[in-house]
Amino acid sequence: HERAVGASGAFAIHLRKLLGQDCPEHNVFCSPVSTSSALAMVLLGAKGSTVAQMVQALGLSSVEDPHGGFQSLLPQVHRPGAPYSLSIVYRLFSEESCEFLPSFQESCLLFYQAELEPLSFAKAPERSRNHINAWVSRKTEGKISELLAKNSTDEESRLVLINAVYFKGKGGKQVDKSCTRKMPFKVNQKEQRPVQMMFQEGKFPWAHVSEGQELTMLMLPDEGMDLSMVRQGSGHVWPCLGEQQVEKSLTSEKLQTWTSPEQMERTKVEVFLRRFKLQEEYDMGAVLQALRVVDAFHPGKADLSGTVVDSELCLSKFLHRSVVEVNVEGMEAAAARAVMVIPGCCLKSLPVFCADHPFLFFIRHNATHSLLFCGRFTSP
Known part of the structure; x- marks a missing residue:
């Protein structure tokens, strides 16, 4: 996992600078490891220039395979019996008329322990939004309950990548x-x-x-x-x-x-x-396009032909939210x-x-x- 960690470190510094450069007076908070692993999961089904742009943004070489690195890293972060509770969750939600390729589904489970789920965005976008929010809330123990705002999905949504992170420490030395x-x-x-x-x-x-x-x-x-x-x-x-x-x-x-x-x-x-608490949400699609990951978000340019049967599919949204809290009871964070x-x-x-x-x-x-x-x- 060393190469995945190294690439994530460089990606983290670059990502944080991008998120904070336009508004230096604003708070910034994100999870680079979860963002990079979620993007790498999409990389499993990408081809052509779409792959090249993602690889460059992640700080990898064109011949590297990052998936084995994340496959090794993520179980260590989610280690059973650890003295903290950490959830890094991501899932691809697609329009139900889009059919995921079995090979892509199997690879997502193998390398990222991530499941893929079809929803009826075309017929019931609001019900689909509520379903996604309920899933995120359940996976983060209620810490992140409303990831998708009202009307953030519509009948045109086809592929939505959700990434949420939650951490709670068991508490070390308590502060009086x-x-x-x-x-x-x-x-x-x-x-x-x-x-x-x-x-x-x-x-x-x-x-x-x-x-x-x-x-x-x-x-x-x-x-x-x-x-x-x-x-x-x-x-x-x-x-x-x-x-x-x-x-x-x-x-x-x-x-x-x-x-x-x-x-x-x-x-x-x-x-x-x-004491401080931060809960920040970002449209990572806009951020990644600033990192020159452009094709994946544009119909006609995206090549996600290794993801679904419909080769014209592109990413509609990539949302990221994370939470951190420091108080007298110890550190609690989305780490x-x-x-x-x-x-x-x-x-x-x-x-x-x-x-x-x-x-x-x-x-x-x-x-x-x-x-x-x-x-x-x-x-x-």
Whole structure:
């Protein structure tokens, strides 16, 4: 699964930058592993230039077969008996008049444990929408209950790819609620908003890196996961360069190096981490077209002839939603290890790590080192 993880890491950084570049004041949150595996599932039935565009977007070479990698990776992420509950679900819903090829159905089950389902979009689009929403809600334990908005499907819908992610940790070291206090969150240099901040003091993996600016890494271990954070600047002072510069220069290789065990040393640290919850939904069709995956979404150009008998079929929609929540009861997310890139920390007699202004975060699965989630928290 190493190649799938590596490709997903590069895809994750690129995807997160795309989602956040047009509206730097907006929060961003997505699951690159689930998005890339869902796209790879469609790749099973794609041909011609449709394949070439998907392969390039995923960071793979034209001769690589990613399916064996995901076949190995996904069961490890969904490991029975794990100290967390994680659901990465995707399913292709097609118009019932379209007939899936048996070979495509078998491959989806073999490599991605994904089933395909025909629905009557042409005759009952609203009933089909409700059916999809009920399936997503059931698979995510009610965490994601209304993925498809009203009128988001119609009589012309033919192939809808749904991708939803939910995570709930079993909780590691609990934070005493008396250690939660109201503090200002600096949205920007002119605006502040009150938020609840959790305080912890203890020995945590900690490191500094100089990349033309000071970066500080902190890892908060939890049972079966690690919440790792990377921030830039000093103390409670707004950094001179800001998180946007960190975003632009960040790569998958840099993130992996900065948060490696060789880089970090256990140090006693005062940690202030605010409560936050993000639930974001994206039309991945529009995002992927920005990554030059164009043909798959256009009738007459898409070659999904290895998917269904009707060779004129194209993807009508590709929707993605994921959820993350951090509070005094432990981390709950649509994952298993988080890295936050935050502008602002100085070395005093006792270092202070205060997440009191916009930050980037990345949640990684420990055993496979795969980036399950990435995001940016900009505004409470």
